Amino acid sequence: MSEEKKNITRRDFLKTSGVAAGALIGGGLIGGLVGYNVNNNANVPGKVMPSEHATMVPQAMQFFQNSRDFQVLSNATERIFPKDDLGPGAIDLGVPYFIDHQLAGQYGSNSREYMHGPFAVGAPTQGYQSRLTRADIFKQGIIKLEEEAQKRFNSGFSSLEGKQMDEILTAFQKDEVKMAGTTSAFFFRLLRTATLEGAYSDPMYNGNKNMDGWRMKGFPGHQMAYINVIESEKFQKIEPMPLGEMR
Template structure:
């Protein structure tokens, strides 16, 4: 069967913001409250869901490990969905469980930087030097999400989850263009870290909490972890193989 042609321009935000080929920094993943305190009102947690949240309620039964309430988690979810949106080729970040993947990673060694040297002195590093911040990744993520909410209030007088797609993109692009001030880290560094986390959640093995139903792999035609390719190795035609996770290799 011939390999199907796919429209890889599906990620409009990646294409139009010019970050599709941007450097990814901060290390791989595998290895305060937003709301009333930030927006100045107690209604942030009851905002109407933004487009793309239809299956969020169903997914919420999985529970959270790092985030303490649904408000900050919804900001994370909607920002991730803008970077990896759902379209006719498959689910976006929310449908793939990416927000839960990030939540789990921030609660663990990745978010705590527990396997990295985190002592001073701290200086602003060059782009080739990798992670240089005094902040742990989970501190960086929380600060970035608070700033997304703050910018939504300042620019549009709305909570981030109430914004339309273009307004969310404006704020995310401000991070990508390094136009916003963050403490202990540049907004560009945080944006790249966040974008990388979203992509890793979409394509990592499902045992880590993302890539739900292996749909990220299916969209790429990636077979996952196959025990053997003995039945396909001699074929001259493209073979479509049902993907397998590490979790079901023994099944």
């Protein structure tokens, strides 16, 4: 593999991660920045505290029961989708709250999915294979992230430097961490997919704060029509529109 292909930047990632941001909301996207197969932004600070957000839904934890677990989640998502000169990262986009609220609902309970046996470790292309719900997997995964931080660096996950967090997340991606009823690689895929969905979802779901995720991709959101610009040969930069403001 050439050095050019190895050094994937966040700008390249945002350009190529899906034809349209809306595609992420339906089925999710297998992609991300943190991982042993891409070049990470090593200059992003390691310890990040969740910031205050003002969106359509109250910003309060609904699933996680303590601030430590929520902070671990926040820092993990920030390493996957870090803030840089291109735009905000996962925390400023409200991704941790997006994931928290999704886990508190039907996404977390798998209530609309077939959850009976037999259960087997399937290929990554075979979809959901665990007897555990997403809520159970995230609970265990967050605990394992903290345990792995203590084991490797004798410190909590949220107190680590960015490269140390990346080392742990990469170990999960490579399935090097033992988990019960699922695999660490599967947890990492869930976490990465949920992070990206939170960055590009409609703001009514608590992610994509101020539609900045859409702005980074030049996605116009939910426009009523394009009749006034459809025949133009020039690229149209359109201010994005959320579902809550459609009339």
